[in-house]
Amino acid sequence: MDITNLLSALPGAAAQGLIWGIMAIGVFITYKVLDIADLTVDGSIATGGATCVMLTLAGMPVWAAMLCALAAGLLAGLVTGLLHTAMGIPALLSGILTQLSLYSINLRILGASNQSINVMKYDLLISLRYITTAICVTAIFVVVIIAILYWFFGTSLGCSIRATGANPNMSRAQGINVNMTKVIGLMLSNGLVALAGALLAQYQGFADVKMGIGSIVIGLAAVIIGDVIFSRIFRNFALKLLSVVLGAVIYYIVLQIVFAFGISSDYLKLLTAVIVAIFLAIPYWKGKYFGKRVRKEDRTNA
């Protein structure tokens, strides 16, 4: 094990973890709040990256390019939401359809399978050449996003989105238009994911049509790691969002440690899947083999 290499890799892991943490907050909104597994994110993160890179290359200020990336993500979420609500396609399939179509769209945006952007030539917000700045800037993004979401999910509209995920029957009975709340939730989620994509593309210095492959699994990993480790101490909604970001950072640090043992980075996706599988299994095993069994809510329709 190479300790020096590991230590020098840790700041990079933290920066990447923070960027993916923003993406994971998006996953948290669909997976935990709305109770929908949304696979759009694999496409929308690349859309965010591609939009940001191409607009910056075209001379737009980077902050404006990032706003456009955010808007592109909102649009992707809208498409998935409408496929699901207006066309009655199951949520999982709607996400897959959007994700697939985004691959073509991302190719069109980039005009090639990848485009690089040089931090020396363009005034980017973050880059892996300046890791400390990257960590600070991304951390500010994280704090601001969490603050806005904490406020939003405390509003009447935000509460109705949470209620939709918690109990759609009750929500309809209380006059909530659950189709609308689902669409808003999906838009918000993919908007954040695309924003994370824009940051990621700047950080790594390029956007690639394949940059989103498997990102839903990384997002889930962050959500689940955060939940398993922090759910007992973090009960407040803002802290829950923070635990998702910390989950992403922990995930990247664990990966670095694994690589420090000399395992080839070819195994990256396999390791990701294994980490997610283990963290998904922990709560299940804990419930099954240790302590009191908590009865899962029985939602049979009587």
Add this chain to the structure above:
Amino acid sequence: MLELTNLYKTFNAGTVNEKTAINGLNLNLAPGDFVTVIGGNGAGKSTMLNLIAGVFPVDSGAIRLNGFNLTGLPEHKRARFLGRVFQDPMMGTAATMGIEENLALAYRRGKTRGLGSGITNPERTVFREKLETLGLGLEDRMTSKVGLLSGGQRQALTLLMATLQKPDLLLLDEHTAALDPKTADKVLQITDEIVARDNLTTLMVTHNMKNAIQYGNRLIMMDAGRVVVDIQGEEKKNLTVRDLLEKFNIENDRMLLSE
């Protein structure tokens, strides 16, 4: 005030599982009517309530409330006029949200849900007072997750949520059927108090004939998707379980003979 005109509803039409649940149903409710609804399994009681609430659309017929046509309106838009409590205690509340959050959601029934605060302090005071009237001690656990409550507490809470904004019509779908007898009595007693206090027009489905007789000013019995017995006024007051059983059998026999 509630007019159900010639309602028809068939599930799985054209398949071997075809089931006509509501078959030419007519029913008129006067303002302030507290109607108990009885009938065997498959008589169409729950389906009638679900049609009124808009859970699924009618095949034909009209549903009017205070002269307003509800028939084509989606479920969430009808919610403005309706308070609903379900048989399953899990269905009426959001388990992962707090008691006060659930009440706040119900408090906004029929209003636009914008970017204003999801719950305010004056509202908390109102909720606390309302919870006190239940006599279950829930006023001291306002931030507890509803998932921690017992079935009876959840049904009482759902009842409170259904009536927090005074509904034009209260729909109770066997809301005490999943509770133990003692808790069921308590929830029924609360129901009766709230209905009397706010003078709510109510449809209460029940399998318990004693309750059907004890509560309300009118009793209807359903069979094969329509109303077969309708008792109100003095006759309802003097009704006994024995009378009801006789009617029940007669009606069932008549149904059998007519087949």
